[in-house]
Amino acid sequence: MPLHELRAARHLTQQQLAKSLDMTQAAVSQLEQRTDVYLSTLENFVEAMGGRLEMYAVFPDGKVKLGLEREAS
Numbered sequence: 001m002p003l004h005e006l007r008a009a010r011h012l013t014q015q016q017l018a019k020s021l022d023m024t025q026a027a028v029s030q031l032e033q034r035t036d037v038y039l040s041t042l043e044n045f046v047e048a049m050g051g052r053l054e055m056y057a058v059f060p061d062g063k064v065k066l067g068l069e070r071e072a073s
Contacts, residue, residue, distance in 0.1 A: 004032040020048035
């Protein structure tokens, strides 16, 4: 699902999401139009909507959940 559709499905405006992400509405618009984003950016986007990003590697014999935990700075 494209990011703009995900945001709309969560009944959020770009302005509301921008406020949660501490960025401008224009920056949210640009982010939604990208075809390639960093996982950390996608994770922040999803978390700003109240969700949690999970990622899996899918193989013919099953799937494995991949960790997205951030390293301590």
